[in-house]
Amino acid sequence: MESLSNRKKVIEQKPMTLAERMYLPAIAKGLAITFRHMFKKKETIFYPEQERPISENWRGLHSLKRDENGKERCTACGLCALACPAEAITMIAAERKKGEEHLYREEKYAAVYEVNMLRCIFCGLCEEACPKEAIYLDGPFLEADYLRKDFIFGKDKLVEAPLKS
Amino acid sequence: MELAFVIEKFALVIVIFMISLGVAAYSTLAERKIAAFLQGRVGPHRAGWGGMFQPLADGAKMFFKEEIIPTQSNQFLFIAGPSLALLTALIGSAVIPWGQSLTFGDTVVQLQVADINVGILYIFGVVSLGVYGIMIGGWASNNKFSLMGAIRAASQNISYEIAMGLSIIALLMVTQSLSLKEIAAQQSGFINWNVWAQPLGFLIFIICAFAECNRTPFDLPESENELVGGYHTEYSGMKLGGFLFAEYINMFISSAVMATLYFGGYNFPFMNDLGLPQNIITLIGVLFLFAKIFFFIFFFMWVRWTVPRFRYDQLMNLGWKVLIPLGIANIVLTGIWIIVKDTYFK
Amino acid sequence: MNLFYFIAFLSIFFSLLVIFSKNPVYSVLYLIVTFFTLTIHYILLNAQFLAIVNFIVYMGAIMVLFLFVLMLLNLNEDSEPMKSNLIKVAGVVAGMCLLVTLVGSFRALGDSDPLILKNPEIGLVKNLGKVLFDEFLLPFEISSILLLSAMVGAVLLAKKDPKKI
Numbered sequence: 001m002e003s004l005s006n007r008k009k010v011i012e013q014k015p016m017t018l019a020e021r022m023y024l025p026a027i028a029k030g031l032a033i034t035f036r037h038m039f040k041k042k043e044t045i046f047y048p049e050q051e052r053p054i055s056e057n058w059r060g061l062h063s064l065k066r067d068e069n070g071k072e073r074c075t076a077c078g079l080c081a082l083a084c085p086a087e088a089i090t091m092i093a094a095e096r097k098k099g100e101e102h103l104y105r106e107e108k109y110a111a112v113y114e115v116n117m118l119r120c121i122f123c124g125l126c127e128e129a130c131p132k133e134a135i136y137l138d139g140p141f142l143e144a145d146y147l148r149k150d151f152i153f154g155k156d157k158l159v160e161a162p163l164k165s
Numbered sequence: 166m167e168l169a170f171v172i173e174k175f176a177l178v179i180v181i182f183m184i185s186l187g188v189a190a191y192s193t194l195a196e197r198k199i200a201a202f203l204q205g206r207v208g209p210h211r212a213g214w215g216g217m218f219q220p221l222a223d224g225a226k227m228f229f230k231e232e233i234i235p236t237q238s239n240q241f242l243f244i245a246g247p248s249l250a251l252l253t254a255l256i257g258s259a260v261i262p263w264g265q266s267l268t269f270g271d272t273v274v275q276l277q278v279a280d281i282n283v284g285i286l287y288i289f290g291v292v293s294l295g296v297y298g299i300m301i302g303g304w305a306s307n308n309k310f311s312l313m314g315a316i317r318a319a320s321q322n323i324s325y326e327i328a329m330g331l332s333i334i335a336l337l338m339v340t341q342s343l344s345l346k347e348i349a350a351q352q353s354g355f356i357n358w359n360v361w362a363q364p365l366g367f368l369i370f371i372i373c374a375f376a377e378c379n380r381t382p383f384d385l386p387e388s389e390n391e392l393v394g395g396y397h398t399e400y401s402g403m404k405l406g407g408f409l410f411a412e413y414i415n416m417f418i419s420s421a422v423m424a425t426l427y428f429g430g431y432n433f434p435f436m437n438d439l440g441l442p443q444n445i446i447t448l449i450g451v452l453f454l455f456a457k458i459f460f461f462i463f464f465f466m467w468v469r470w471t472v473p474r475f476r477y478d479q480l481m482n483l484g485w486k487v488l489i490p491l492g493i494a495n496i497v498l499t500g501i502w503i504i505v506k507d508t509y510f511k
Numbered sequence: 512m513n514l515f516y517f518i519a520f521l522s523i524f525f526s527l528l529v530i531f532s533k534n535p536v537y538s539v540l541y542l543i544v545t546f547f548t549l550t551i552h553y554i555l556l557n558a559q560f561l562a563i564v565n566f567i568v569y570m571g572a573i574m575v576l577f578l579f580v581l582m583l584l585n586l587n588e589d590s591e592p593m594k595s596n597l598i599k600v601a602g603v604v605a606g607m608c609l610l611v612t613l614v615g616s617f618r619a620l621g622d623s624d625p626l627i628l629k630n631p632e633i634g635l636v637k638n639l640g641k642v643l644f645d646e647f648l649l650p651f652e653i654s655s656i657l658l659l660s661a662m663v664g665a666v667l668l669a670k671k672d673p674k675k676i
Contacts (some may be wrong), residue, residue, distance in 0.1 A: 034471045038202045052461055242536075293571025297543070299632060300575070304536065304582050319579045323572060343636055459641040476651060 059122045061139030062115050064159045067105055072159060073134035076110035083129035088119035106132070113158060117142050117151045166305070169272070177278055181258050186285045189413035190220040192462060196413075199466045200285040239305040246302020247400065247407030251299060254414040256292040260284040261421050264431045264451040267444055275344055276451065284345035285333055288422055289326075296322040299386060301377075302408065303396035312394030317477070318386035321376055321488060324379055324484040325383075329373035331492025332366040335499045337364060349430035353437065360427040363469060365495045369428045369488055376484070378495045379412060381469040388461035388474060389431065428457050515555060522548035535581050543574045560636045 038116050038150050053058075065073050076093035094111035096104050103109075126135050145151060192217060201208030208367065209216035232245055261428050264276035281287060303315025340348045341360050352358050360367050376383040387395030393399075397408045424430060433451030439446070475483065528541040546569045563662065610629035632638055643651050 028467075030471045031467060034467065036204045037205060038199075040205055042207050043205045044207045223555060233548070242540075273668070281559065283559050284564045286560075286567065290563055290566040290571055293567055297578075298576055302579055303538070306577075316579060319575050323575055326572070 001146065008087055014145065058122045059127075059137040060122075061117070061142060062126070062135055062153070062158055063139055063153070065134050065136060066160050067163070069102075070162050071101075071103060071105040072109060073105055073132045074110045074113065075106035075108050075132055075134070076113075079131065080126035081137055083125040083161040084120075085123060085125060086119045086121045088116045088121075089126060090114050090116075103114075110155070113155050114131065115153045115158065117153055167504035172277060173274060178259075178278070181263070181278065182255065185258055185414050185417060186410070188222065188417045188458075190412050192413040193223060193409070194219050195462065196466050198210065198467075199463065200411075200470050203467070203470045204287070205380070223336050227403050227406040231400075232402040232404065235307060235399050237307045239452060241299050242305035243403065246305055247404045248298075249299025249301060250295070250411035251407045251414070253291055253295045254411040256408075256416065257288055257415075257418040258285050258421070260345050261418070261425055262349045262430060263454060265443070265447045267447055267500060272458070273310060276447070279342060281344045282342075282344045284346075285337070285343050285426070287481070288345075288418075289333065291300060292329075292419075293326055294397075296412075298408075299396045300409065303386075306399035308399050310392045310394070310398045314386040314388075314392050314398070317392075318379065318396060319436065321379075321383065321385060321484075323340070324481060325373045325376035325488070328369055328484060328492050329377065330368040332363075332373065333426075333472050335366045335492070335495045336363055336370075336498070336501050338503060343374065345425055345430075347479070349425050349432070351430050354430040355429070355432075355434035356427040357367075358427065358432075363427065363495075363499070365491065365498075367423075369492050369495065370427070372483075372488060373470070374423060375465070376480075378415045378419055378465070380416065380465055381473050382472040384474060385477060385480060385481060416462055416465050417458065420458045420465070423461055424454060424457035430454055430457075490498075515552075518548050518555070530568050536578070539574060539577050539581055542577070543570055546570050547575065557632070558633075560639050596665070 004107050044080040076091050078091065078093075081091060083088075090112075091110045091114070092112040093108055096107050096109055122137060124137055127137055142151075197219075198208040198216070209219045212222045233262060234240060259283060262277040262280075267274045267276065280410075297316040300315045303311040303313075303318070307313075331427075334385040336359060337343065341347055341357060342351075348359075379386050385395075386392075387397065389395075392398070397405055400408060407436040417433045430456040433450060522545055524539050525545040527540050529545060532541060547567065550562045550566045553559075553565060594641050621639070633642065
C-alpha cells in the first residue's frame with residue numbers, strides 16, 4: 001500500500017561492487033577523514049585552570065542563605081529533608097535564645113544541618129520545598145576525598161559567609 | 166685490528182639498542198598524542214613541554230608498580246614470556262642497513278651490524294619467533310582469556326607469515342639478492358625504489374606487517390572488549406611494560422624493514438647530484454631513513470585510530486583467501502614482467 | 512672445534528630434556544632450543560640458507576603449531592596417564608633394539624674419511640639454487656609434488672561431506 005506520509009524509504013541491498021569489496025577505497029576515505037580531524041579545533045578544556053561555562057539552572061553543592069541583614073534564613077522546618085528522595089538531609093532544631101536575634105531570622109533555627117553529599121543526587125527538590133528560600137544548589141562541583149565521613153557537610157561548610165558590614 | 170672491529174660493532178649495537186628503546190618509548194607518547202589529535206583532544210601535555218617527559222613518567226610508574234605473579238601460574242614461563250617478546254623484537258635490527266659507510270681517516274665504519282647474505286630471511290625468521298613470547302606468556306598465566314589471546318596470536322601470525330613470504334619472494338625476483346645492504350644500495354635515487362616495481366607486493370607486505378605486529382585492525386590477540394586484555398591480562402608492572410615495549414619495537418623494526426625493502430632505505434632523491442662529501446651524504450641518508458621510519462610509525466597509528474578491528478573469520482578470510490592468492494598472482498606477474506623486460510627493453 | 516663440541520653437547524642435552532621432562536609444554540620448548548642448536552650447527556658448516564630455513568620452518572612455524580595444539584589440549588603433568596610396567600619393559604626392549612641396530616650399522620660403515628667438499632661455498636643461496644635447479648631438478652620437483660599431494664589430502668580430510676550432514 002502507498003504510504004500516506006510518503007516518507008518511507010525502501011532500502012535495497014545491492015551486491016557490492018568490486019571497489020566496495022576491495023575495501024581499500026573505503027579505508028583511504030576513512031584515513032582522509034581522520035587526517036582532516038588532526039587540524040580541527042581541539043575541544044579540550046584544561047580543567048583546573050579553565051572551567052567549563054555552567055548553565056543558568058546548574059545545580060551544584062548546597063548553600064544555606066542569609067537574609068539582607070545577615071541572619072540565617074533557615075527555620076529548621078524539615079520540609080527539605082521530607083522532600084529529599086535520597087534521604088540526604090538531616091537536622092536538629094533549636095529555639096532562638098535572647099540576644100541571638102542578629103544571628104537567626106526566625107524563632108526556631110537549625111542547630112545542626114547536615115547534607116550527606118554521597119547520598120545527594122542533586123535533584124533540587126529541597127530547593128523547591130523550602131518555604132523560606134533558605135537553601136540553594138548554587139555551589140561548585142563536589143570534590144573527591146579519601147574518607148566517607150568527610151562527605152557529610154555540616155553547617156560550617158554549608159552556611160554562606162556572613163555579610164561584611 | 167680484531168679488537169677495533171669488535172669495539173666498532175659493539176658501539177654500533179649499543180647505539181642501535183638505545184635508539185630502538187628510545188623510539189619505542191616515544192612511540193607510546195606519539196600514539197597517545199596522535200590518538201588525541203585525531204579525536205579533537207590535546208593528549209598528555211602536563212609532564213614537560215607538550216608532554217615530553219610523559220614516557221619517563223610512565224616508565225617510572227611501571228617500575229614502581231607491584232609485580233603480581235598469579236599463584237596458579239607457571240612462574241618461570243610467566244617471567245620468560247615478556248623477556249622473550251622483548252628479545253625477539255630487539256634482535257631484528259641487527260641486519261638493517263642504517264646508512265652507507267662513514268670514513269674516519271683510514272677506517273671505514275659500516276652503519277650495519279651484520280651484513281649476512283640471507284638478511285631478509287633472517288628478519289623473516291625473527292618475526293616468526295616473535296609469537297613465542299606471546300604464546301608462552303599467555304599460556305603461563307593460566308587464564309582463559311590469556312590462553313585465548315595466545316592462541317589467536319599464534320594462528321594469526323602463522324597465517325599472515327605465508328602471505329608475507331610470498332610478497333618477499335616477488336621482491337627478491339626483482340632485486341636478485343637476499344642481502345639487505347645490497348637491496349638498499351640498488352635503490353639509489355628516487356626512481357629505483359622497489360615500491361614502483363612492486364606496488365602490489367608492498368600492499369601485501371604492509372597488511373601482513375600490521376598483522377604480525379598485532380596492531381589494529383588485526384589486534385585480536387589483545388582485543389580489550391572481548392578478551393579483557395588478551396595475552397597480557399594477568400601481567401602488571403614492568404612485565405606488562407615488556408610486552409607493550411616489544412609491540413612498539415616491533416613496529417619500529419618493521420617500519421625500518423619496509424623503508425629499506427620498498428622505499429629505498431637511506432637513499433634520497435638527487436643524492437648523487439649534490440656533490441657533497443661521502444660522510445655528509447651518509448648522515449643525510451640516515452636522517453632520510455629515520456624520516457621514512459617515522460612516517461610508517463605514524464601510518465601505523467593513523468590506521469589504528471581509523472579502521473575498526475576485524476572479526477576473527479574476516480581475519481582468516483583476508484589472510485588465506487585474499488592475500489595468499491594475491492601474493493601468488495604477484496609472483497606470476499613479476500615473472501612475466503621480468504621476461505618481457507629482458508626480451509624487449511634490453 | 513671447541514665450539515662444535517660445546518654446541519653438540521647442548522643439542523644432546525636439550526634433546527634428552529625433551530624426553531625426560533614430564534610437562535609436555537616444557538618438552539616442546541626444549542625441542543625448540545634443540546632446533547636452535549641445530550641451526551647453529553648449520554651455520555658452523557657454512558650452510559647459511561639451510562640454517563635460516565631450519566630457523567624459519569622448524570622453529571618459527573612447525574613448533575608454533577606443536578605448542579598451539581598442546582595449549583589447546585591443555586595437557587599437564589597431572590593428566591599424564593600412568594603407564595603400566597609392561598609398557599615400560601616393552602619400551603626399554605624396543606629402544607635397546609634400535610640402539611643395537613644403529614651401532615651395528617655404524618660399525619659396518621667403518622671410519623669414513625673426512626669429506627672434503629669441492630666447493631665449500633655450496634651452502635650459500637646462489638650456489639645451492641644453481642645445484643637444486645640444475646643437477647637435482649627432477650628430485651626437487653618430485654618432492655614438491657609430494658608436498659602438494661599431502662596438502663590436497665589435508666584439505667580433503669578437513670572438508671565436510673555435504674551429504675552426511
